[in-house]
Amino acid sequence: MPVPQPNLYPPFNIVRLSHVEFGVTDLAKSRAFYVDTLGLQVTDETADTIYLRAMEERGHHCIVLRKCDRPEARDLGFKVFDDGDLDKAAHFFKGKDLPVEWVERPYQGRTFRTRDPMGIPLEFYTKMDRLPPIHQKYALYRGVKPLRIDHFNCFSPDVDASVAFYNELGFRVTEYTQDEESGRLWAAWTHRKGGVHDIAFTNGRGPRLHHTAFWVPTPLNIIDLLDLMATTGWVSNIERGPGRHGISNAFFLYILDPDGHRIEIYCSDYQTVDPDLEPIKWDLKDPQRQTLWGAPAPKSWFEHGSLFAGTAVSDSQLKAQPIIAP
Amino acid sequence: MPVPQPNLYPPFNIVRLSHVEFGVTDLAKSRAFYVDTLGLQVTDETADTIYLRAMEERGHHCIVLRKCDRPEARDLGFKVFDDGDLDKAAHFFKGKDLPVEWVERPYQGRTFRTRDPMGIPLEFYTKMDRLPPIHQKYALYRGVKPLRIDHFNCFSPDVDASVAFYNELGFRVTEYTQDEESGRLWAAWTHRKGGVHDIAFTNGRGPRLHHTAFWVPTPLNIIDLLDLMATTGWVSNIERGPGRHGISNAFFLYILDPDGHRIEIYCSDYQTVDPDLEPIKWDLKDPQRQTLWGAPAPKSWFEHGSLFAGTAVSDSQLKAQPIIAP
Amino acid sequence: MPVPQPNLYPPFNIVRLSHVEFGVTDLAKSRAFYVDTLGLQVTDETADTIYLRAMEERGHHCIVLRKCDRPEARDLGFKVFDDGDLDKAAHFFKGKDLPVEWVERPYQGRTFRTRDPMGIPLEFYTKMDRLPPIHQKYALYRGVKPLRIDHFNCFSPDVDASVAFYNELGFRVTEYTQDEESGRLWAAWTHRKGGVHDIAFTNGRGPRLHHTAFWVPTPLNIIDLLDLMATTGWVSNIERGPGRHGISNAFFLYILDPDGHRIEIYCSDYQTVDPDLEPIKWDLKDPQRQTLWGAPAPKSWFEHGSLFAGTAVSDSQLKAQPIIAP
Amino acid sequence: MPVPQPNLYPPFNIVRLSHVEFGVTDLAKSRAFYVDTLGLQVTDETADTIYLRAMEERGHHCIVLRKCDRPEARDLGFKVFDDGDLDKAAHFFKGKDLPVEWVERPYQGRTFRTRDPMGIPLEFYTKMDRLPPIHQKYALYRGVKPLRIDHFNCFSPDVDASVAFYNELGFRVTEYTQDEESGRLWAAWTHRKGGVHDIAFTNGRGPRLHHTAFWVPTPLNIIDLLDLMATTGWVSNIERGPGRHGISNAFFLYILDPDGHRIEIYCSDYQTVDPDLEPIKWDLKDPQRQTLWGAPAPKSWFEHGSLFAGTAVSDSQLKAQPIIAP
Ligand SMILES: [Ca+2]
Ligand SMILES: [Fe+2]
Ligand SMILES: [Fe+2]
């Protein structure tokens, strides 16, 4: 098995993925997508920035949209358990010769930026402003009724290396895809918060952000979103789905925002809190890996991703390919 | 508009589509598909025949599976309102020089066979044995929880001609697809019972049976069926879907039985009882016609169908083609 | 069996129930209920009147709200098949010495008012203005996503007599409740359009309108409405449910509008187009008759109803009572 | 606020609730309830014991049914993170002068029994036999499609004291009900695994087990279970629901097993992993606390519970009462 043993005693305690900032070229159009169509709630808004949260979140933001000249993904944000963990985290990254920069982030307490060894920009914090609950303000629910941010998925040119690094941080592998010929990882799903993943890695030119996922109550909410997008001018932003993933067993839909940032709508994976949870292995050649029901993903799904700001990309070493829709 | 005015005062009163017999090559395999997987209920069973009904039906059968050497579709069955209608129907078909043969059909009262002008074999009856209701015997529900047979869809080499004939029988067009260049019908949906259709016609080599549809309660039942088929050896029998049709607005899934007879699982179309219901027109080039969410149908969907027993087929005159999945 | 044989050849052809007008005391409050909460669409609006349709309806209105001094229900509207049927209907009612008055109704063609033998005000028409379809304008869906008006339910002081009259009009009984001791009908459900009912009668002081029902896609829409009403000031307008009826097998919720007009939200009954459909009999003492899951209806459900404008009421003769919630 | 500050650095790491054993008087009848009706999977079965797991669980058992002379609840089982935590836990309970007994439990590794200060029997372990995943074996799904055990709820004669103790163990309060007059806790929900609760406490004669809850995918599964129970002889075992809890926002149903052990079917609460999650306070007098939609709970719900084996009970000190259904 190419998956490392889980590190059950990591150097610091990451609670969960938290947020991401997207550079977007047309703020009004992005607002129409994220607010009017998906149904995220605006928590702050200025001439060039919109802060958003999902319906059950009490932290101030899970998505930050910032006007810029070209689309890009910025820091992937993670919440750590306490201030001690934050300092230990900074120490850890410095010890790996990775850049640690303490930054000011509106609505967040002490926050530092760094990068993983592939170059993915990350930020860590302990405290974010807390807002009153709105999960029972049913009049506010719109669109797909997004409940919370669920995970990031990144293209990595070396999935084995990415998994090794995040495993050291305490991310535990729940499922993975192996290339039988080379014995290497083609993809892996790793979690901190007790679901199938907080962050996943897929073989490909990278590092790039493949998608950011939101959790919704039931598959019917996803069908509602499809009906809404199909009849309000967003039909060409529907990329893949709906379907059931073999991996994670989740019901999914992939859509593209106006700048091509890919969003997954996701529900019904499973609980993974047991430290002795055995990772599930999939063969890259298994067509039910991608979609349990057999439909292959389109070509764009393997090729398109968001560039991270200021990050060089390289091709992946592993050339193996899963089945692509003709 | 190429659609004829509805004939609101037809020569006899057809209540609804009723049943169809499939010639199947392996009765045990077909039983595994229709009974164990779809969840239809067996109402009678012999060495070479299985009679099936859906959960809210009280008529004895909606599908008859009969062992034979090669797959074929047999008579499309329709229920007429009363015995007088049955005699008027026989008279009508004779008057069109179409063959009328009174036949013995187990569990049915007086029944005659005929063919429509394209050669599609039809049978008409007034009375079928009635069985006690089982729609509240929830322990019997299985698979996709099929509630009732909903419609037939046939390839026709001349959809204009097919629609003209069924229109004369009182079938009313609810939606249709027109080829803008030739002004001809490419497809049409026609009903008697107050839903979007009892029988529809699609341009193509024919006459052949394109599919037979069952009504289910909600899209979640369709998702359940996909999960079940995908994990019990039927994954390659999933042909298209799930999705929302532009036409009919219904949620759909197309699957193939072990002999390639195509079954649609279908829910949530709309009520059409008003005699002044205006047909909805779609352009053949509109990609949302097939699937509201934009995904084109696969090639097989335009090419594959069941031959009707003893019926010659011919190519369609209209060569226009909708978008096909690459 | 106390249910009369169905009259399969009625004197004129009623297509379906169509609409009802409610006298309401606060138009703005009623608008908040029917438009903002239920999600009906406004098709016309003046200082004292609001016309509403549901999402799949193309007729101009299913509910008319009219400002008045005290709450009342007005004519129950029915659509007949053609103009000949309309004249035959007028002739029929006159022949029964029932009042026939040709009236002007905005957005309707020739329309006459009459009363049934109990005094329920009725109106019949053939043509109502038709509006463009909106069932695929998903951005308009709100609240419970009401698709169409489904049925009326009326208190009758003599259900046997009510059923006998509507049976003569061609309404066919699908299910009924009998008082075993007296052998009399306690309630009955009768249809024209092919569902479980267009109009039902319940034993009680009357005639009064018990409720008006709307069809919705799935039980989850009903749960959404409950969540919305519970958190937007309407919690005390939730009267009964959600639950599954034994009778009709439908999933239901009963709510009260600001004037106490009772609305049912309803889904998943069954198709009844067969002329030989056998009515299903229920015993008044069967607790699963009301709610398959066993929960009795509250007292208000047996007592409260809307008065019809200008109609005297009398107590019912049949004193038998089903189980009432303590 | 009567809720203690969360203990974010507890003496040992409890991962989640794990399992419970029920003493049942008729094993066949209990099997019919838990296996044939709820849909739990048998993992081992002897003449007097049945081990059960839910569909996404890989641990050997979440419910153990053991034949005995009278119904009773036995140890509430919890999984701790590692062997060191198990020893620290034993040490902790000993330090509180609570009984610690190392016991043999089939399919579990080292396990000790103890009691909380109220007398609730508890057991702790690190390792339980792991079984292959079955969450994608969709042919095995039955009944309510139970995915995992979710929580225990116990009557406590002193909720303040219960909460204080479990808070010390690291259970974090997510929501609570306060009696405004006395300032005391009437109920509280506390978690370890990141949902609204692993264990909750309700004011009442105790300690007794109020209910054990299972997580299911959607409200429609709960409706399916109601339909199934209502038509297979279990209608009188339906106690309360379906409904939406104000507290936890979950969709719920309460049913009773053949011995009166109460089972909750539960879905759609929210994620609580943030260490700074603010508990939500409810007023005991708020009728939407119990059911967001306003329906009060029945009397039995406040009175009936399972006795714990060998445990004396006492009346609660706090006499305040929420609204009870008349
Ligand atoms: Ca720790
Ligand atoms: Fe994902
Ligand atoms: Fe179809």
Ligand SMILES: [Fe+2]
């Ligand atoms: Fe009703």
Ligand SMILES: [Fe+2]
């Ligand atoms: Fe609970």
